[in-house]
Amino acid sequence: xxGSTNSLHAYQANIIEQSSKSKKLEEIQETHKATQAIQFTQxxxxxxxxxxxxxxxxxxxLEYQRFQDFLEEVGYEGKAIASLSQEEAIExxxxxxxxxxxQTSERIADFVISAAGxxxxxxxxxxxxxxxxxxEAEKMWGxxxxxxxxxxxxxxxxxxxxxxxxxxxxxxxxKV
Numbered sequence: 001x002x003g004s005t006n007s008l009h010a011y012q013a014n015i016i017e018q019s020s021k022s023k024k025l026e027e028i029q030e031t032h033k034a035t036q037a038i039q040f041t042q043x044x045x046x047x048x049x050x051x052x053x054x055x056x057x058x059x060x061x062l063e064y065q066r067f068q069d070f071l072e073e074v075g076y077e078g079k080a081i082a083s084l085s086q087e088e089a090i091e092x093x094x095x096x097x098x099x100x101x102x103q104t105s106e107r108i109a110d111f112v113i114s115a116a117g118x119x120x121x122x123x124x125x126x127x128x129x130x131x132x133x134x135x136e137a138e139k140m141w142g143x144x145x146x147x148x149x150x151x152x153x154x155x156x157x158x159x160x161x162x163x164x165x166x167x168x169x170x171x172x173x174x175k176v
Contacts, residue, residue: 074107093148101151108152109159120169127160 071081076098079088092099112126134153138145161171 101148101155105152105155105159108156109163112156112160113163116163118167120164120167123160123164123167123169127157127164130156130160 067081078092078098081089084092091097094100096102098104108130112123112130116122116126130153134149137149164171
């Protein structure tokens with residue numbers, strides 16, 4: 001009987017050990033699942049970060065290309081803006097520079113005058129359009145623009161006004 005009691009105890013000990021191993025295995029599996037979930041979340045966060053960075057880079061590249069297209073459209077053929085020295089940048093916005101008051105106001109006014117020809121109504125609409133565009137730029141800027149902007153718009157409007165008077169029209173809109 002002692003032999004069978006020992007066998008019973010051994011059998012029970014084996015069952016308890018197996019049960020304990022089973023519980024430990026379950027705990028390990030649960031921990032593994034939790035670890036996998038954390039790793040998956042971390043990987044997804046990393047992927048999202050890469051996507052956001054790529055999107056920002058793509059947006060920057062798109063905006064940069066739009067800016068380059070704009071420069072080309074207005075006839076700028078100088079050195080790349082991003083590679084200008086401080087002195088070169090100052091020269092570009094100086095009174096006689098490509099982006100200075102004189103040349104910029106001439107480009108604005110010439111655009112309106114060329115498109116309108118001698119048509120009084122088109123000249124007036126073009127004049128009104130550049131003033132409205134300037135006002136929208138002020139709103140986008142959040143208030144007062146740099147002084148060079150006001151000098152430029154004043155000079156462009158004066159050139160359009162001169163085209164109106166040269167065409168025999170009053171600068172004042174007499175229909176108002």
